[in-house]
Amino acid sequence: MRVQVxxxxxxxxxxxxxxxxxxHGIEAVVLERKTRDYVLGRIRAGVLEQGFVRLMEEAGVADRLHREGIVHDGTLIxxxxxxxxxxxxxxxGVPVVVYGQTEVTRDLYDAREAAGAETIFEVEGVELCDLEGERPYVTFTAQGEARRIDCDFxxxxxxxxxxxxxxxxxDVRTEYEKVYPYGWLGVLSETPPVDDELIYANSARGFALCSMRNPGLSRYYIQCSLSDHPGDWSDDDFWxxxxxxxxxxxxxxxxxxxSIEKSIAPLRSFVTEPMRWGRLFLCGDAAHVVPPTGAKxxxxxxxxxHYLYHALRQFYEEGDAEGIDLYSExxxxxxxxxxxxxxxFSALMHRTADQSAFDLRMQRAELEFLADSKSAQAAMAINYVGLPY
Structure with missing residues (x-):
């Protein structure tokens, strides 16, 4: 089997x-380790920047997002x-849109199936081969059968x-990482949100976030110890x-x-460089991870x-490799x-055991400055709604 990507x-x-x-007529096959139902069962954030919304529109899968997404013009601190x-x-001049990642994924799967584009589930033993050569290929096992797909990228x-x-x-990649000394205990409940907008809370007892998926489904988080387990927390204790x-x-x-779902997520910041090696391009969490504070x-x-899609279009439609050569940069x-x-934003909102009295006063001063300064709020808003591509 051969495809372009x-x-x-x-x-x-x-x-x-x-x-x-x-x-745009570029043939791609998707390989997924789990089943579709498993992927759709993952509970993730759902605050979308306008850049993401525009990509969904360009992909032709934004109808339900526009119908059901909740527009947020601001947030509460x-x-x-x-x-x-x-x-x-x-x-x-722009808002963000609350629309669950599960729903984004569902819309994309439905569109892929409607288009007849191939997705192979439950693949195992994936190996990426000859990535520095002219004819890369991928080998894997699916339903007990060994398979190979030749490709360009x-x-x-x-x-x-x-x-x-x-x-x-x-010896090619450099990795940068910061592991935070706390996690987030998250609860999903079939209850109305406490507010029309998200509430990010800094308190002496630790961080909290009040979020939502839709008018009848709320998502709440509290900062917790990395040694905690979801079972340590009853619903009453959480509330x-x-x-x-x-x-x-x-x-x-x-x-x-x-609660209809309860889990604990550790927090880390992580970046690997470069994001391209030969015919391989890294996207998303394969290349970088951010703490969930701010939903980035x-x-x-x-x-x-966005960068990779336009680079591949430039390559296939114009015969120009500039985009793929500059993708990582x-x-x-x-x-x-x-x-x-x-x-x-994580440092601003969380409390840690090693904070001194001076650190706590600096954190308070930073919050008070944000509350009082339109310039500081503008800087936060520019980052929160999404930096330009």
Whole structure:
């Protein structure tokens, strides 16, 4: 079998790249380690930048997003018992859209199936071969059968633990990492959101976030110890702790209920360089990870897709390799700016055991400056709604 592009990973970034390429006649096959149902069962963030929305429109899969997505013109920041609002549209002219990653993935799978584009599920033993040569190929096993696909290029969209990044020799890649000394305990509940917009809360007891998926489905998080397990927290314990960390006016409105999903996510910042090696291109979590503060993971993967999709179009439609030659440089220039924002916002909102009295006063001063300064709010809004591609 031969195609122009093999995409490793059937998550949203791989599917979005595949759909965009398909609409321009570039043939791509997607290889996914799990089943479709498993992929759609993953619970992830759902705050979309306008750049992501435009890519979904270009891919022809934005109808349901526009119908059901919740437009957010700002966000609320809580500290010391009070709250202030950062207005995105005032400072940037554009909002963000809340639309669950699961729904993005579902829309992309449906579009891929409708187009008759091939996705191979439950693949094992993937190996990327001859990536520095003229004729790369991918071998794997599916349904017990050994298979090979020849191609022009490979897009590694298979996440932090996938095979793509690890295929690049260690003496070629440089990795940068920061592991944060806390995690997020997240609860999904069939309850109305506590507010129309997200609430990010800094409290003496630790960080909290009030988010949502739709008007009847809420997502809440609290900062927790890395040694905690979801089973350590009963629903009552979670709701009690959440109420302690958010302002009283929000706690009084909070509607609680049984959790339908509960999990703990560790936080890290991670970047690998370069994002291209020979005929292999890394996208999304395969190349970089951000802490979830500010919801940049999925959106940064989309910016990679933007650069790679346009580079491949330039190659196939114009015979020009400039885009693929500059892919890593262009993608990383934006990645590092996003990493900075996620690192800054995480440091601003979380408490750690090693913070001194001086550190805590600096954190408070930074929050008060953000509350009082239109310029500081504008800088935050520009980053939150998404830096330009």
């Amino acid at each position: 093999v995409i490793i990973g059937g998550g949203p970034s791989g599917l979005l790249l595949g759909q965009l390429l398909h609409r 809580a500290h010391d018992g009070g709250m202030f609002r950062v207005d995105f549209t005032e400072h940037t 490979v897009a590694g969209c298979d996440g932090f633990h996938g095979v793509s990044r690890k295929t690049i020799p260690e 009690t702790e959440l109420k302690r960390r958010i302002p009283e006016e929000a706690a009084d409105k909070l509607v609680t209920g049984p 993971g999925l959106n940064t993967a989309a910016s990679d897709v 262009r993608a990383l220039a934006r990645v590092w700016k996003v990493e900075r924002f996620s690192w800054w």
